[in-house]
Amino acid sequence: MAYGTNVDLTTYLTDNGYTVPVGYDPDVARLKGSNYVDGTYYSEFKGTAVGLDAAWPRTGVTGVSSAVVPLRVEHATYEAAILWANDASALTSGAVISTQQVKREKVDVIEVEYQDNVSDTIDLVDDAIPRYSVIEALLRPLLRVKGFTASALVV
Numbered sequence: 001m002a003y004g005t006n007v008d009l010t011t012y013l014t015d016n017g018y019t020v021p022v023g024y025d026p027d028v029a030r031l032k033g034s035n036y037v038d039g040t041y042y043s044e045f046k047g048t049a050v051g052l053d054a055a056w057p058r059t060g061v062t063g064v065s066s067a068v069v070p071l072r073v074e075h076a077t078y079e080a081a082i083l084w085a086n087d088a089s090a091l092t093s094g095a096v097i098s099t100q101q102v103k104r105e106k107v108d109v110i111e112v113e114y115q116d117n118v119s120d121t122i123d124l125v126d127d128a129i130p131r132y133s134v135i136e137a138l139l140r141p142l143l144r145v146k147g148f149t150a151s152a153l154v155v
Helices: 006-015 026-044 071-086 121-127 133-142
Strands: 101-106 111-115
Touching: 006 026, 006 071, 026 071, 026 133, 071 133
Parallel strands: none
Antiparallel strands: 101 111
16 A cells, blocks of 8 residues: 555655656556555554555554544655655665674685574665655654664664
8 A cells, every 4th residue: 555645646746856867657656655664664653564565654643643644644744755766775685694793804815704693684674665754754753662773764
């Protein structure tokens, strides 16, 4: 499910001074933006999703009807959509995740030794997800308060 509408996406982009690349497909861009918002923030949103297809609408969020998608979510989707439209890899990580960490390195006559039994693979993957300050700012009131994380924040 893609959040928002193509008309609202176009209005948002125009109002914020964005230009779209040649061949831009607003349906695909909204879907990519929505997938990014849901995939990145699903478990961080306050409340509980009312369905299995998308993070929004949700119940249990103060000041937000359980029947609507907040405008902040739509705007975050539009920000992600334009990022994707300008760079198809902007919403994905290029990080290679390994369950082993380097224990020892040697530079001359190259030598590497890996540590065994490294856990927290999910934390390693989560840290590789690109996050954007404008999207984080839009979604902040809808996110649960949590401790410090080491996620990469792309400005």
